[in-house]
Structure formats: C-alpha cells, structure tokens
Amino acid sequence: RCEPARCANGAANPRVGVDTAHCATAGVTGVACIPRCAPGFAPPAGGVSSGHAFTLLCDPDAMTFMEDSGLTCAPHFCSAGATHPSLHVDYAACDAAATGAACAPACARGYRKTRGSAFTLVCAADGRYVDSSGTVCAAGTC
Numbered sequence: 390r391c392e393p394a395r396c397a398n399g400a401a402n403p404r405v406g407v408d409t410a411h412c413a414t415a416g417v418t419g420v421a422c423i424p425r426c427a428p429g430f431a432p433p434a435g436g437v438s439s440g441h442a443f444t445l446l447c448d449p450d451a452m453t454f455m456e457d458s459g460l461t462c463a464p465h466f467c468s469a470g471a472t473h474p475s476l477h478v479d480y481a482a483c484d485a486a487a488t489g490a491a492c493a494p495a496c497a498r499g500y501r502k503t504r505g506s507a508f509t510l511v512c513a514a515d516g517r518y519v520d521s522s523g524t525v526c527a528a529g530t531c
Contacts, residue, residue: 393418394447401453405489406430406462416454418447426462429488429511433463464488469516477526488512496526503527 396416400409406429412422423442426432441458448454464487471480477500483492493507505524512518 394449395452396445396447396454398452400456409456416445420445424458424460429465430462465512467510467512467518471520472517478524494522494524499529500526501529
C-alpha cells in the first residue's frame with residue numbers, strides 16, 4: 390500500500406517574506422497549501438495576499454516541497470518609531486529601515502549605552518516596531 394509523502398521539513402526553496410510553515414505541519418503530497426505573508430511583510434501595492442494556493446508535491450527523501458504559489462511579499466518600512474521606546478535611546482538608524490534589517494539603537498546625546506545589542510526589525514503595517522534590543526542608556530559622566 391502506498392502512502393503520500395510527507396512535507397514535514399517545509400519548503401526546499403523558502404522565499405523571504407512568504408510563510409508556508411503551516412503547510413508543512415499537516416502537509417502531504419496532494420494537499421493544497423495557501424501561503425501567506427510573514428509578519429512584517431505584505432503584498433506589494435495592488436497585490437493580493439490570498440488566492441495563491443498550490444498543491445504540495447513532497448520529496449519523500451528530504452520531506453520538503455517546492456513553493457510555487459507566485460505570492461510575493463514586500464517588507465514593511467519602520468517609519469513610525471518603536472511601539473514602546475526606551476528612555477534616552479536614539480532610534481534614528483531603525484526608523485529608516487525595513488523588516489528584516491538589523492537595527493542597533495544608539496543612545497541620545499549625553500548618554501552612554503550600558504547594555505543592549507542589535508535586533509532584527511519586524512515592522513507593522515503602521516510603521517511601528519518593537520525594540521527587542523534591551524538597550525539601556527545611562528547619563529554620561531563629565
């Protein structure tokens with residue numbers, strides 16, 4: 390008896406901004422998959438985020454599938470600042486970037502960084518993002 394191949398390892402050709410993780414969860418050859426734009430991404434102007442279903446054809450050895458939906462997803466820009474900005478942190482470098490970019494916030498003039506690191510931006514449709522850097526700025530000494 391033959392069983393359909395499973396696609397548990399996801400897309401063999403993942404594309405930036407296109408989310409097909411849910412296809413792999415219960416995916417087997419012959420099942421329809423409807424991809425969606427990942428958080429921080431949206432279809433380009435005039436594009437649609439649905440109606441791009443494709444039928445899974447799973448590789449039985451690698452347990453992967455080829456994503457051929459034609460869906461394109463463009464990154465949102467982070468133009469509206471951090472959702473909950475930290476005190477004395479300068480987000481200028483982040484505010485000019487888009488989802489997927491690395492952001493390393495600096496401290497405002499007269500302050501020094503006591504902790505924090507770069508983080509990968511995920512911008513919402515309204516241009517806001519969450520600062521996950523853990524940056525803390527303390528008053529500088531003279």
